[in-house]
């Protein structure tokens with residue numbers, strides 16, 4: 025039969041076509057429907073500045089698989105898409121653009137700058153969502169949200185006011201992590217720590233009343249001594265006990281500072297005496313609070329020096345460090361300088377070294393919120409997959425510190441606070457108040473800080489559904505079902521969503537969290553711009569097709585583990601997709617009706633292989649469904665791969681070929697066609713979430729062919745699209761245990777005969793006889809009933825099956841499960857010539873092995889060549905070694921009986 029399915033699968037011809045078809049058919053869109061069960065995923069909103077990388081690809085492929093699968097299972101599925109305004113990141117991008125134009129944000133002013141950012145957002149901000157479509161993502165695009173859109177901004181304000189009223193938000197002067205480049209505070213989690221080879225400077229401070237005596241302190245940041253207000257020692261420290269209360273004179277500055285006793289001082293560190301700089305160190309800040317010390321601020325927000333030390337005013341912090349150390353050396357106040365490795369915090373956005381900085385900031389009190397989030401996990405309301413991530417989540421929550429939510433940037437949600445000029449009262453309100461709530465004065469100054477981006481993304485699961493309005497969506501789709509996320513944002517985002525969800529909605533925002541691995545390069549390094557080792561998913565889609573990219577990634581992703589990827593790995597997916605395509609093409613070319621619609625079929629027309637493939641299909645359906653339930657994507661695709669490649673293509677299609685070609689035996693032929701369509705159709709269903717484009721293309725062709733042949737019609741093929749078809753049900757009754765047990769044995773026997781044929785170089789057209797010797801008669805009966813099958817598939821012209829048969833003279837043998845298979849060779853081959861051939865083969869293989877081993881002995885090669893090349897050589901070595909063993913076995917067989 026003619027099929028209009030092209031000979032070669034070309035993804036470019038069909039991907040855009042089907043994506044538009046799905047969108048136009050409105051298949052991604054959903055509306056609340058009480059008759060159905062909801063299944064909801066909110067997308068981890070990518071930054072508007074984002075460009076699709078492999079991490080996004082993995083994250084979204086997984087979500088799309090879940091959504092497509094649940095949709096087919098009959099759930100009312102919502103996949104909520106959108107983007108994050110990404111405060112600092114986006115501001116940086118637009119600032120860089122302004123610099124290129126020869127201006128900057130300060131010249132522009134706040135309002136104009138924000139306009140510029142919006143302009144930028146309109147032009148480039150949806151780029152990443154367009155790229156997600158290329159992957160096949162079936163998001164409900166009608167519902168696309170943005171963390172700064174009107175509705176979400178309203179939600180942010182509402183949440184802030186609510187939290188403030190409940191006492192969860194406060195404003196205060198604290199030491200925060202300050203980026204002197206971005207000129208903003210950032211949260212603890214946004215600081216990236218890195219070990220740094222620095223120094224420990226030992227500096228002596230003379231006693232005021234006995235200048236020949238000193239206390240020596242050790243510091244890694246000597247410039248901060250300009251802000252010292254005390255030196256602290258442990259009250260138990262014998263070395264300093266008598267000095268407590270004495271005054272020291274701060275070198276260079278000349279300020280008199282006391283020696284104080286504080287239990288927090290570590291006797292073991294440095295000299296046991298520590299300088300106290302409350303304005304520039306978080307621990308010193310706490311000591312300062314306990315001892316009521318002043319805050320001497322010596323640094324501006326850009327990291328330059330200010331204050332009393334005139335020589336240093338205006339210097340950059342590191343310039344000051346150098347100059348100050350010089351001066352201390354000249355004064356002979358540096359006792360020693362030790363190399364010292366310590367952890368240094370960097371801004372996660374611009375890599376600038378963070379400065380602990382005293383400033384007025386807004387905070388969220390985390391303890392009470394964290395307790396609820398811990399409880400939610402412990403009582404089973406939130407489950408992590410794989411389970412090990414629970415620990416990461418809990419340990420962060422158990423040790424959480426208050427969250428600094430204010431940022432001194434312009435792009436973001438402005439904190440809804442207005443300070444009274446007259447009485448300093450802070451007025452918190454949803455809308456700008458016209459007078460002070462306390463004194464009635466009408467001059468109010470609006471807060472200039474904006475909120476941390478994570479404050480708005482923490483509301484994402486319900487703000488996207490219309491909260492604070494009680495919308496139908498919110499009632500129906502919240503709490504959501506599954507969150508699919510990278511492990512890097514478990515506390516940035518996942519934990520905070522749980523806290524916010526519980527506090528604001530009294531319900532966890534999602535019941536399951538699937539944490540996937542990170543995509544690494546071949547050498548196990550993270551992919552990054554600076555290393556230039558990234559793989560562009562769009563380029564890969566262009567080269568291999570979206571389905572090949574999707575299936576390859578899922579085949580490589582073992583539950584939650586990191587994935588090592590190189591471009592060649594996509595060939596695996598492409599080969600698989602092509603295999604399915606070719607099988608489908610073969611099937612469709614053999615479906616002509618031949619007026620077979622009037623053929624009467626009974627159960628007995630179903631052959632052994634039909635029952636077997638239907639059993640296997642049901643068992644693979646079971647594996648696939650159960651694996652997806654457990655978020656074992658890899659197990660599901662592996663099961664499908666094996667089923668399609670081995671069972672369906674290599675066995676079933678081969679077995680039924682004679683039946684399809686033989687138009688005389690109508691019943692058998694129609695049954696084969698029926699089973700073929702049934703299995704192919706169901707397989708396309710199972711494969712659809714993984715490879716949506718290719719399966720839709722084949723399914724649509726199959727649908728139109730089946731429509732022309734009533735005998736093989738399938739009820740479920742009436743839908744407009746495969747994506748809205750029903751997920752195959754598991755029918756245990758269809759799994760014939762006996763057939764399932766017998767088939768692998770037959771396959772082994774047939775493979776054994778094929779092995780002998782190929783080892784002995786016997787051409788396919790030469791007929792063979794086989795003798796199968798078993799131990800017990802039960803097995804004999806079982807095999808006897810499949811006599812014809814063995815003959816056909818092993819390409820024999822006769823088989824003898826018996827209990828404890830003798831090995832015929834001059835025959836090759838194989839053993840399978842204690843069953844012996846003999847193939848008499850007499851007259852089939854020229855033994856001497858064959859022996860020569862095998863010996864020659866052995867020599868060639870040996871010399872090949874030598875070359876490979878030479879390479880592997882070369883240390884330079886092993887050290888310097890890319891990992892996949894070295895691994896390929898290792899695989900080759902193992903393969904050659906195996907071949908050598910095999911050839912030796914064959915030679916032994918040939919030597920025997922001589």
Ligand SMILES: [Zn+2]
Nearest residue numbers: 203206371374
């Ligand atoms: Zn920065």
Ligand SMILES: [Zn+2]
Nearest residue numbers: 444447460463
């Ligand atoms: Zn007032």
